[in-house]
Amino acid sequence: MNFGIATVMKPYPMAALEIEGRYWPFDVLKQHGIDLPALEVKALFSDWFSHISYLAHIVEHCIGDPVLNSLGLPAEEVTLGVAIQFPNKVIAVGANYASHLAEMGLPVARWEPLPFFFKPPTTTMVGPGNTVVMPARTRQLDWEIELAVVIGRRLSDASREDAMRAIAGYAVGLDMTARDWVQQPDSPIKVDLMRGKCQDTMCPFGPVIRPAQFIKDPHQLRLQLWINETPRQDANTSEMLYRIDEQLSLISQFVTLEPGDVLLTGAPAGSGVSYGAFLQPGDRIRASIEQVGVLDVGVTSPSVKAFN
Structure with a gap:
């Protein structure tokens, strides 16, 4: 049975099983006698592969047992937060889709070395809902859909084979960009990734972590x-220039990846700059990745702060 791992806000963050669009919060399952390895998603990564195997058996009971089945909440009755609160690291890979390089007027090739950068996690990451706050000092807020990879085992100088085996699951990621900050032609270094990509709420993530086995x-x-x-x-x-296992292997040569870390694997063509159109308060973003999930977020005015 296919399932996902989510965080529901009660209002405190609580792990939940997602099965066919319904949610079973871990604290409710525990109240009904289900032994659980942890109550928060991040704690599951202490031994992800054992825990996810155990949770698969609980999913069977949630479907087959009438009492447990009745505990499943429909999506409209839960508020979802960031699926993992919060990873030690969020790493974003750039220049990984030829179509995006072409629309940006950049060389269409595998860039050597692989470009990557960090997105500070706790304030950039938000879950579904009206959670993206328009930065007060930008007029060019852009979007990029990316497949997010969540790490399940420690990786240091790893082979591609070990890297692939270490993937815990996948989620939908959005790498938001303030285009009028990221490119600084008058600056000696020409780019500002902190203001351009790491402002508050600029990394929506979720709505669930889909285990890699699915x-x-x-x-x-x-x-x-x-x-x-x-x-x-x-x-x-399939359009990726660097495949996921290669990305993880290369990054692990310089940075140790830990359980629960998130990798954003690059964006294809179609970002706002290519249309000459940017996000405004009130806009809705719907991002879908086949087999993984659909992440819906709304853009709010700079006066609103919404972290979940």
Whole structure:
């Protein structure tokens, strides 16, 4: 039975099982006699692969046992937070889709070395809902859908084979960009990734972590994004210039990856700068990755602060 791991706000963060669009909060399961390895998602990563195998048996009971089945809450009755609160590291890979490089007027090739950077996690990461706050000092807030990879085992100078085996699961990620900050032609270094990509709420993530066992081939997934129901991005992960295992292996040569860390694997064509259109308060973003999930977020005015 396919399932996901989510965080529901009660209002405190609580792990939950997601099964076919319904949610079973861990504290409710515990109250009904179910022994659970942890009550928060991040704690599951202390031994992810054993815990997820155990949770698969609990999923069977949630479906087959009438009492446990009745505990499942429909999506409209839960508020979802960031699926993992919060990883030690969020690493974003750039220049990984030829189509995006072409639309940005950049060399279409595998860049050597692989470009990557960090997104400070606790304030950039938000879950579904009206959670993206328009930065007060930007007029060019852009979108990029990305397949997010969550790490299940420690990786240091890892082979590609070990890297692939260490993947815990996948989620939908959005790498938001303040285009009028990221490119600084008058600056000696020409780029400002902190103001351009790491402002508050600029990394929506979720809505669930889909365990890797349910994704047959992460390099054959359709990615789609709509702004106010207008299609903007439509691509496939097969277009990646660096495959996921290669990304993880290369990054682990310089940075030790830990259980629960998140990797954003790059964006295809269709970001706002290519249309000459940018986000405004009131806009809705719907981001879908085949087999993984659909992440819906809304953009609010700078006066609103919404972290979950």
